Amino acid sequence: MKMMKALVYEKAGRENASVKLVPYPSCGADDVIIKVMACGICKWAEIGHDTTGTGLARYPVINGHEFAGYVQEVGENVTTFQPGDRVTADNAVPCGKCWYCKNGKALFCENFGSLGHNINGGFAQYLVIRQDNVVKLPDTLSFDEASVAEPVACAIEALDRANIRPGEQVVVSGMGPHGIILAQLCHFSNAMRSVAVGLVQSRLDTLASYGVPTLLIDRNDQQANLKKLRAAFPDGIDCIIDTSGAWSMVETLVKLLKKGGRMIQYGSYHAAISLENPAQFLNNLHYNNQSYIGVSCQVNNFPRAVEYMGSGKCNVSTLVTHTFSLDDYFHALDTNKTDKSALKVVIHPNGDPNAPFVPEA
Numbered sequence: 604m605k606m607m608k609a610l611v612y613e614k615a616g617r618e619n620a621s622v623k624l625v626p627y628p629s630c631g632a633d634d635v636i637i638k639v640m641a642c643g644i645c646k647w648a649e650i651g652h653d654t655t656g657t658g659l660a661r662y663p664v665i666n667g668h669e670f671a672g673y674v675q676e677v678g679e680n681v682t683t684f685q686p687g688d689r690v691t692a693d694n695a696v697p698c699g700k701c702w703y704c705k706n707g708k709a710l711f712c713e714n715f716g717s718l719g720h721n722i723n724g725g726f727a728q729y730l731v732i733r734q735d736n737v738v739k740l741p742d743t744l745s746f747d748e749a750s751v752a753e754p755v756a757c758a759i760e761a762l763d764r765a766n767i768r769p770g771e772q773v774v775v776s777g778m779g780p781h782g783i784i785l786a787q788l789c790h791f792s793n794a795m796r797s798v799a800v801g802l803v804q805s806r807l808d809t810l811a812s813y814g815v816p817t818l819l820i821d822r823n824d825q826q827a828n829l830k831k832l833r834a835a836f837p838d839g840i841d842c843i844i845d846t847s848g849a850w851s852m853v854e855t856l857v858k859l860l861k862k863g864g865r866m867i868q869y870g871s872y873h874a875a876i877s878l879e880n881p882a883q884f885l886n887n888l889h890y891n892n893q894s895y896i897g898v899s900c901q902v903n904n905f906p907r908a909v910e911y912m913g914s915g916k917c918n919v920s921t922l923v924t925h926t927f928s929l930d931d932y933f934h935a936l937d938t939n940k941t942d943k944s945a946l947k948v949v950i951h952p953n954g955d956p957n958a959p960f961v962p963e964a
């Protein structure tokens with residue numbers, strides 16, 4: 604039997620995971636087998652697998668949902684792809700049968716399938732996926748860059764929900780990978796001005812070099828931040844997209860939200876938060892007709908994500924800060940957790956990601 608190397612979580616928790624040989628996937632008539640050249644660590648999802656499990660997970664599973672590689676093999680009904688094509692693929696597999704799917708809201712599917720959570724994903728030499736999910740890559744994108752397509756696709760969901768109208772003033776806060784992506788998407792949106800707000804000057808400098816307006820803030824001085832933001836937005840902010848999950852910053856930003864404004868929560872909170880006066884906070888939203896909108900996840904945004912990345916309107920060339928082999932997976936995950944310079948940490952399951960395609964023998 605043909606075998607391949609993969610990271611398998613038998614159950615949630617690192618003690619139940621190892622890199623080992625498993626059977627090479629079988630290719631159905633409508634399937635494509637991808638030789639994974641790059642698969643990114645999605646920090647909180649992979650920490651989930653490594654500890655208590657993710658919300659969607661079903662074990663055993665090969666995790667990893669941010670991947671790109673070569674088409675290795677295609678099923679008999681597949682005509683739009685051929686071995687050697689450079690591709691990424693949408694990891695989302697909605698059921699098509701539940702109430703949400705049948706009402707055009709597949710994002711909320713009750714039986715949401717997702718590679719890397721409840722279907723085998725990309726921390727393996729090969730994966731199988733249905734052809735409808737596969738998206739070809741332009742030659743301008745490396746596999747490392749293309750592995751960021753899933754975060755870009757999720758960011759596009761936030762952009763859709765933000766519904767930025769011509770002339771609006773926008774803030775994107777938190778300059779991790781998602782913030783760096785969204786800052787660019789919002790800059791190229793309808794906004795009159797979209798400002799990237801973050802704590803790390805070098806990340807803001809990168810965005811500034813793409814033409815994105817930036818504002819450096821201070822983790823420990825919300826009074827100073829409020830003053831700076833007030834000066835930058837004397838009439839207030841129409842739309843805030845927070846990717847930081849830093850509540851103190853969100854509280855400061857919401858003070859500047861215009862009447863009728865939107866606050867998009869795109870980052871999740873990983874620590875307890877306290878609201879000084881919850882009733883007042885909610886009443887302010889109520890009396891000012893403001894919206895507090897949660898966004899996570901996506902379906903069907905991969906083609907746009909690849910177009911944004913390929914066009915340079917979403918430059919991801921500086922996002923991949925660390926790369927590791929599949930054997931070094933746990934070292935990679937720990938680096939992602941502890942190294943403050945880490946943005947995207949990417950695994951190369953088949954060695955050199957720039958190696959040319961090798962057809963089936």
Ligand SMILES: [Zn+2]
Binds near residue numbers: 645648669754
């Ligand atoms: Zn992800």
Ligand SMILES: [Zn+2]
Binds near residue numbers: 713
């Ligand atoms: Zn469904």
